[in-house]
Amino acid sequence: MNNNKEVLIKVENLKKYFLVKKGFFGKKLTYTKAVDDISFEIKKGETFGLVGESGCGKTTTGRCIVRLYDVTAGNIFFSNQDIGHMKEKRLKPLRKEFQMIFQDPYASLNSRMTVSDIIGEPIDVHQIAKGKERQEMIYELLNKVGLSKDHASRFPHEFSGGQRQRIGIARSLAVRPKFIVCDEPISALDVSIQAQVVNMLEDLQKDMGLTYLFVAHDLSMVKHISDRIGVMYLGKMVEIASSKELYKKPLHPYTQALLSAIPIPNPDITAMRNAEVLEGEVPSPINPPSGCRFRTRCKYAMERCKEEEPKFVDKDNGHLVACHLLE
Amino acid sequence: MGEKLLEVKNLKTSFFTHLGEVQAVRGISFHIDKGEAIGIVGESGSGKSVTSLSVMKLLQYPGKIVGGEILFKGKDIVNYSNNKMLKIRGNEIAMIFQDPMTSLNPVYTIGNQIMEVIIRHQKLNKKKAREKAIEMLKMVGIPSPEKRIDNYPHEFSGGMRQRAMIAIALSCEPDLLIADEPTTALDVTIQDQILKLMKELKERIDTSIILITHDLGVVADVCSRIVVMYGGLVMEEGSSRDIFFNPQHPYTMGLLKSIPRLDLEEKKRLIPIPGTPPDLLKPPIGCPFADRCPYSMKICKMKLPEFFEVDMGHKASCWLLHPESPKMKLSTGVRKEEVK
Numbered sequence: 001m002n003n004n005k006e007v008l009i010k011v012e013n014l015k016k017y018f019l020v021k022k023g024f025f026g027k028k029l030t031y032t033k034a035v036d037d038i039s040f041e042i043k044k045g046e047t048f049g050l051v052g053e054s055g056c057g058k059t060t061t062g063r064c065i066v067r068l069y070d071v072t073a074g075n076i077f078f079s080n081q082d083i084g085h086m087k088e089k090r091l092k093p094l095r096k097e098f099q100m101i102f103q104d105p106y107a108s109l110n111s112r113m114t115v116s117d118i119i120g121e122p123i124d125v126h127q128i129a130k131g132k133e134r135q136e137m138i139y140e141l142l143n144k145v146g147l148s149k150d151h152a153s154r155f156p157h158e159f160s161g162g163q164r165q166r167i168g169i170a171r172s173l174a175v176r177p178k179f180i181v182c183d184e185p186i187s188a189l190d191v192s193i194q195a196q197v198v199n200m201l202e203d204l205q206k207d208m209g210l211t212y213l214f215v216a217h218d219l220s221m222v223k224h225i226s227d228r229i230g231v232m233y234l235g236k237m238v239e240i241a242s243s244k245e246l247y248k249k250p251l252h253p254y255t256q257a258l259l260s261a262i263p264i265p266n267p268d269i270t271a272m273r274n275a276e277v278l279e280g281e282v283p284s285p286i287n288p289p290s291g292c293r294f295r296t297r298c299k300y301a302m303e304r305c306k307e308e309e310p311k312f313v314d315k316d317n318g319h320l321v322a323c324h325l326l327e
Numbered sequence: 328m329g330e331k332l333l334e335v336k337n338l339k340t341s342f343f344t345h346l347g348e349v350q351a352v353r354g355i356s357f358h359i360d361k362g363e364a365i366g367i368v369g370e371s372g373s374g375k376s377v378t379s380l381s382v383m384k385l386l387q388y389p390g391k392i393v394g395g396e397i398l399f400k401g402k403d404i405v406n407y408s409n410n411k412m413l414k415i416r417g418n419e420i421a422m423i424f425q426d427p428m429t430s431l432n433p434v435y436t437i438g439n440q441i442m443e444v445i446i447r448h449q450k451l452n453k454k455k456a457r458e459k460a461i462e463m464l465k466m467v468g469i470p471s472p473e474k475r476i477d478n479y480p481h482e483f484s485g486g487m488r489q490r491a492m493i494a495i496a497l498s499c500e501p502d503l504l505i506a507d508e509p510t511t512a513l514d515v516t517i518q519d520q521i522l523k524l525m526k527e528l529k530e531r532i533d534t535s536i537i538l539i540t541h542d543l544g545v546v547a548d549v550c551s552r553i554v555v556m557y558g559g560l561v562m563e564e565g566s567s568r569d570i571f572f573n574p575q576h577p578y579t580m581g582l583l584k585s586i587p588r589l590d591l592e593e594k595k596r597l598i599p600i601p602g603t604p605p606d607l608l609k610p611p612i613g614c615p616f617a618d619r620c621p622y623s624m625k626i627c628k629m630k631l632p633e634f635f636e637v638d639m640g641h642k643a644s645c646w647l648l649h650p651e652s653p654k655m656k657l658s659t660g661v662r663k664e665e666v667k
Contacts, residue, residue, distance in 0.1 A: 263544030
């Protein structure tokens with residue numbers, strides 16, 4: 001359905017390695033391959049979900065796209081401009097276009113600034129408005145995220161977790177971005193508050209024509225909010241599909257295992273569920289397994305998986321998957 | 328019904344802060360039978376963790392049990408001295424905490440920490456205790472336990488640390504295991520492993536489990552009975568099928584509607600519960616949920632509702648269930664027909 005829409009973000013062979021010092025006095029240098037050669041596209045107006053276990057590189061991917069990290073290799077195109085290797089000076093005016101919402105609403109707001117200062121900061125940095133106009137903008141933003149004018153002069157500690165997350169969202173909207181990376185925006189919130197924030201994100205998307213990259217480990221929520229979903233494992237993308245397709249017909253063994261591990265709030269289903277538990281844990285990204293990275297935990301692993309890395313191929317109209325079994 | 332292992336009667340726990348008395352738990356009652364697994368569900372601040380700490384008598388200053396009884400095997404442990412509790416804690420009641428990273432001591436080996444419990448409660452010598460510790464690690468599924476026993480916690484991954492915690496908790500084969508958000512810090516696949524392990528061990532050692540969580544999916548998987556808490560009070564109690572298919576309290580209904588459901592076919596907009604939980608420094612006189620409740624009536628804000636029995640073992644504290652209250656059709660969480 002989104003096939004003919006314009007591509008907003010295009011990630012090509014993105015790599016991000018972190019330097020790790022090891023050995024005596026840190027003389028031995030190794031790399032953690034947090035993101036290792038992934039490619040995907042995000043279309044205008046859609047929500048792209050990114051899921052995987054901790055350490056799979058989903059947050060790193062999000063941070064690379066908004067250039068909070070310098071990329072090791074690969075290209076990132078934002079509206080056809082290569083921002084992956086752009087110098088900071090040229091990048092700054094573009095930074096208005098893409099923003100980020102962070103996971104922890106307690107750590108991501110400066111506790112010494114008032115709400116008005118927090119939301120006003122990006123407006124000042126990008127010199128969007130001044131004086132009275134600036135103040136009006138702040139009130140409007142507060143209103144948009146369901147807070148009131150009176151909240152503007154308060155400090156973050158006076159708010160609950162959900163309200164703080166709203167302030168974080170207002171801050172990211174201050175520069176009227178086109179694209180927002182939501183890095184686990186609801187995982188620190190209570191169940192009843194999560195739905196409030198998710199609904200608000202959906203409304204804002206409709207009103208302002210936003211595009212989201214939604215990074216999360218809560219697979220039920222990702223399914224709910226995303227149009228398309230990418231599944232990552234140990235720095236690699238293993239499957240991309242529309243969210244309906246992915247949950248109905250997961251192709252990669254890892255996706256299958258991941259989906260079957262979601263606890264379902266229905267005692268009848270959990271009783272019937274054939275309990276097939278994914279054994280073992282994610283190996284270290286410093287020294288990942290050869291070939292297919294999932295092979296050490298995969299029940300279908302063959303000799304070939306060890307020797308050759310599976311290619312990421314289109315199986316069915318935009319359903320991409322990297323697995324030898326399906327070739 | 329089996330034999331009652333633990334019975335909590337009208338428990339009240341408060342924290343005396345400089346701002347005043349925070350009434351975290353305001354008079355709750357529930358029980359757990361031998362060999363049963365119950366879930367306590369609630370949001371942060373609902374008093375679920377304070378309840379478990381009260382049962383373990385691990386409340387720290389300025390927290391204090393201000394009323395009620397905790398009957399463990401028929402004896403009230405509220406007034407037990409610390410020395411007496413030491414014999415129960417770890418031996419008859421054990422606990423697993425949320426964060427396996429901070430609940431293990433980083434300067435002792437895993438083996439040391441398991442052996443500490445065994446030596447204290449079972450009077451085994453060091454060699455025997457070590458054998459037992461290896462056996463426990465094996466039971467919780469840690470590969471090559473003979474080597475791993477000498478590792479320090481930082482050498483274990485998150486999932487393995489939680490397994491080690493379970494090994495410590497179960498090493499004396501306790502009658503009751505309290506698991507406070509045991510899988511919240513873990514990935515789904517690891518969570519699945521840990522839950523499966525807990526279910527297996529429950530059968531093997533015949534331990535009763537109190538599982539405290541905010542994740543309705545997790546309780547549906549493990550527990551046969553559920554207690555829903557809100558604002559320091561029990562809102563509803565019933566078998567897990569009662570709670571999921573026939574919820575009677577608007578809060579339980581609201582919770583079920585606010586989570587996205589993988590088991591339902593079509594995508595629906597989530598229905599959040601508006602507002603925020605009550606401030607327990609000044610708890611409301613009436614029902615704590617009244618301010619957020621779509622069905623709230625005049626009486627809800629004036630008087631705390633009593634419990635109304637809906638069915639055998641299924642009760643809810645809501646004025647709507649009063650025989651004189653107006654009858655209306657509530658939109659409950661899920662009906663069975665909706666499930667594919």
